[in-house]
Amino acid sequence: MQFQTFSSPHTDRPNSVDKVMLQVILALLPGVLAMTWYFGPGVLINIVIATLSAVAFEALVLKLRKRPVMPTLYDLSAVVTAILFAIAVPPLLPWWLTVIGMAFAIIMVKQLYGGLGYNPFNPAMAAYVLLLISWPIPMTSWLPPVVLSTNPLDFMQIVSAIFTGSPPTGLEWDAITMATPLDGMRTNLDQGQMISEIFQSPVWGDFGGLGWEWVGNWFLMGGLWLIYKRTITWHIPLAFFAGLTGLAMITFLFDPESYPFALFHVFSGGAILGAFFIATDPVTACTTRKGQLIYGVAIGMLVYVIRTWGGYPDAVAFAVLLLNMAAPTIDYYTRPQVFGHGDNHG
Amino acid sequence: MYVESSKGKIRRLWDFHGGLHLPDNKRQSLQTDLTSATMPARLILPLRQHIGEPAIPLVKPGDRVLKGEKIADNTAPVCAPIHAPTSGIIKGIEAHSIPHPSGLNGPAIVLEVDGKDEWADLPAPINDFQNVDKSLLLQRIREAGIVGLGGATFPAAIKLNPGKAIRTLIINGAECEPFITCDDLLMQGAPDRILNGVRILQHILGAEECLIGIEDNKPDAISTLRSHLTDDEPIEVVRIPTLYPSGGEKQLIRILTGQEVPSGGFPAQLGVICHNVATTAAIADAVLEGRPLISRLVTLTGEGIANPCNMEVPLGITAADLIEQAGGYTGKSSQLIVGGPMMGFNLSTDQVPITKGSNCLLAPSEEEVPTTGSALACIRCGRCAEVCPVNLLPQQMYWFSRAKELEKVQDYNLFDCIECGCCSHVCPSHIPLVHYFRFAKTESWAKEKELQAADHAKKRHDFRIARLERLDAERKARLRKKKEDLGKKKPVKPAAKGEDAKKAAIEAAMKRAATKKAAQQSPPKNTDNLTPAQQKQVDAVDKHRAETTADQE
Structure with a gap:
């Protein structure tokens, strides 16, 4: 009788790359939901835009490189990159910046180095830095957490802000955005204020910015x-x-x-x-x-x-x-x- | 960690880095009692069943041999003789498929069994081994063809002659590979043979203490051996935690003594010798009964085999014959593995004989051992390094093996890898890491050989040139002397000048010829497989050479 031959060890392998990536995605969920709670559905919209574009770019490059597309997409690594990027950027980031970010992350930082496992730099962070340096204003225009918001936006206003890149009618960017706690702290300190003074402001919670700290x-x-x-x-x-x-x-x-x-x-x-x-x-x-x-x-x-x-x-x-x-x-x-x-x- | 060994002694145990807790799957083959395989019509006895030089047949086709008769041996220092497992006629000495990972054929003696099972005259039993010279016992063990039966198949007699003082004898009953149970059954069924073997080994080595290490998933083996120990002998049965690969020689020595066998070194350097339980029992048979190694215990298991069991089988029986005796195939398996799942290798055919080193035939179902798909890229998660019992960095070694950067892999201690398979098992990308490391090892060996050959050729070449030069100088000196003797009468300088030039030209031509000849003698390596560009360069040089030669003529 003839048999197939394989390389040892002959065991049921307990781990797989997609399992690892899926666990990372699951572990991100509580934080993502908390962010959505404090900063609105823009967070989720960003995740959707980022994921779709990351997967599309990955498929495109794999096709150009004449590599099997589906096995690589199934490893979910592009999705992890997309989510990490999307939760690092402000919730109202114009959609095309997200797409540029993902194009850079997947094509330049990941696939041009050989794809998963070969990239020396973290794709999500490289994309974040590219955008932060190139488009500093939208990349630092954070919404205030919902507990502090004087002008809470509804779902349609958020969608329109992301897709048109302009603030909802009747509102200025300044009216709906707010510095992040770290930014606020820096500015206040630079103005010569004492920390005890700074913490008098209602934007602070127990450890950091109100709302932010719980995310x-x-x-x-x-x-x-x-x-x-x-x-x-x-x-x-x-x-x-x-x-x-x-x-x-x-x-x-x-x-x-x-x-x-x-x-x-x-x-x-x-x-x-x-x-x-x-x-x-x-x-x-x-x-x-x-x-x-x-x-x-x-x-x-x-x-x-x-x-x-x-x-x-x-x-x-x-x-x-x-x-x-x-x-x-x-x-x-x-x-x-x-x-x-x-x-x-x- | 501390455990109580036999006789109430508390022993400290050490641990090694990494390791795996694997589903042990030993239950399946322990359902039935140990049986003996019936003798098949034909036995295949490969000439290389051990590490070292292959044995040379002492018989020719048509010879009748008796059970236990030596049929192959070699005077080389590292070799073990082979004996006929039963009586019969030598049918031929031919290439046959052998249990080897390469799947290649090897020379084997084919024995047509005559069914009489007639014993040859065996050497007399040595019952009072305590009063017998060690060299006699070693000779007996060598002549019995005993090799390491745990799988390493290193000739036992050589290992027992370390040339160093041995303090601790370690007997390996760990049997850490999943599925395999033959050592377990041997310990349960033949404790006296094992312990007698231990006593013989202790006498040969002069070891103060003997530790029998057994994993704690074999409580019956532990208690059986303990109950057969006498009170006053320095033999302890030590229960060790079940953790793959604690049955690896270096790992077991570490667990029991806390010492690490130096890289590239031998246990004897630590005053330790380690033997497997089955080897020990075979040594007892050879010394106390004069019986050579002609059979061994084999585990037949996996859902692909109808009646998983353990059998005492004659060496040389084919896997096909043996599996038929275990009820045949169930059709649930698409592969056949010789050895355990972690370190065993696949057979492509079951027409392969059982040899001294085959401890298990495993025909696993797809549920037991799923066939893995293609490997993905390494994500450098480092789990391989976490489980490596040698504390290597497989993720880095993989990187360099793939790039064929052999020096780098060696720099990462490739040759300390014991190929246990832990890294491959946990790899989320399902990369066959061990496969890469075996590849890198063979490549390194090949390269080393090539370098040695080139070095040797270069030395020969240099030596030849030097010799020719010396001969030439001597001849010239002779000529000059002769000429001087003659020239004393009539010195003709201008002619001599012309003569000298001519001579120089002749010498140069001879030197060139010599160089060319020497170059031809060295292995023609670098001019094989040239690119077109290189070929062009070589042609140009050749042309130039031809022209200059022509000019001089």
Whole structure:
């Protein structure tokens, strides 16, 4: 009798790429829903636009590269990139900016390097940075959270704002948008105000901006679930927070009136999303355990440095991209000791 | 971790990096008792059933051989003889499919069984082995053709002669591969043979202590062996946690002693020797009964086989004959694996004989072992590194293996890889990582060989040139002397000048010829498979060479 032959091991493989990506998407859901609750359906519309365009661009490039299209689309990696990008940008971002962002992310950053697994930079963050530098105004025009909104928009107004790129009739952009808490803090500090003064304003909650701070909580839940499911490990997120809060605590102890306390940094901006979902992107992060700790700490510290002394109020995207560049080198110098290479020879 | 070994002693256990908890699937083949396979009409005995040089047949077609008679051996230092598993006529010595991952054929002795099962004269039993010289025992073990029966098939006698003081003898009863149960049944069914073997080994090695390591999913084997130990002997049965691949030699030594076998080194360097339980039992048979290795236990399992079981089978029986005795195929399997699911390999045909190293035939159903689809790109998730028992970085090694950057892969300690399959098992992209590493290893070996050959050729070439130059210089010196002797009478300088030039030309031509000849003798490697551009270059040079030669003539 003749038989088929396969390469060992001959086992039921417990893991698959699509399962990993699906878990990441599921873990993002609570945070996405919380964002929708606080910032309106624009968040979901952005996700839909981003996903559709990311999948379309991926299919297009694969076709041009004469690669099988469906297996790659099924791995869901383009969808993850799309969602991460869509929740990082303001909820009223004009649709064509989202499309440009996805074109850049999928075609330039991902596929031109060889597709999934070969891209040195995080596609979502690269696209975010491209747009932030090229179109700074729409990329920083955030809606206020619903609890603070004086002019809440209805669904149709949001749709029209995204697709026409102009504010709803009778309203100015200034009337419906608001600085992010990190931005507000920076501006106020630059004006010479004390932190105790700044926190008098009703826009602040317990740790950070009112409303904003709770979005982070939901992402945190999703991230912890990912660690529980062993989709990611604790190394990068923990190191990230250690780097961020470590620096924040030192400066806070020096001058608590000029430097916000550590938890403010954790619950503001993209810190939690970045720590659990962006810095942990396996393709672009370090893969050795020691390397992941260095990588995480360095991103956390860079986020703090750029937020505090750099030109942008938030810095997760910049910090992640900078460390993406360093990842191969860090990996090289943090190789674990292989069995039989130590001096444990009795 | 601490466990209680036999005799109430508390032993510390160590752990190794990574490893996997796999569904063990051992129940299926443990449903029925151990049976003996009936002798088929024909046995196929490959000449290479061990690591080392293949054995050379001592018989010719038409010879009648008796059971236990030596039919092949080799004087090479690393080799194990092969014996006839039953009496019969040698039908031929021919190429036959053998259990090898390559699927290639190998030379084998074909034995036509005569059904009489007539024993040859066996060497006398050595019952008082304690009073016998070690070299005699080693000779007996070698002559019995015993090799590592756990799968490594390294000749046992060589391993027992390490030339170093051995403190600890470790007996491997871990049997960590899923599905396989033959060692488990052996430990349950023949504890005395194993323990007698252990005593013999302890005597040979002079080991102070002996640790028998058994995974805790085999409680019956553990208790049986413990109950057969006498109180005063330094043999301990140690229950170790079930974790693949704790049955790997280096892993088991680490678990039981906390020591790591140095990279590229041997356990004996640590004062440790490790043998499998089945090998130990075979050694007892050889010493105490004079019986050579002519049969072994084999697990037949998987939903593709009608009656999963364990059998004592004569070496040389084909997988097809054996599976028929286990009720035949159920049709639920499209593959046949020899060895376990993690490290075993697929057979393309069942006309392959059972050899000394075959411990299991596995015909799994699609549910038991799904055939995986094509691999996706590596997403560098690092799970492979998490489970690697050697603490390698398979994701990096894969990258370099794919790019054929062999030096880089070696830099990442390719040759420490034990090919256990943990990395491939957990890979979400279903990349056959171990396959890549085997490929990189063979490529590296081939390249190494090529380099050595080139180096050798270069040395020969250089030596030849030097020799020719020396001969030439000697000849010239002779001539000059002769001429000087003659020239003392009538010095003719201008003529000599012309003579010298002529001589120089002749020398140069000879040198060229010599170089050319030497070049022809070295393996013609670099001019094979040239691109058109390179060919053009070579042609141009050849033309130039031809022209200059012509000029000089």
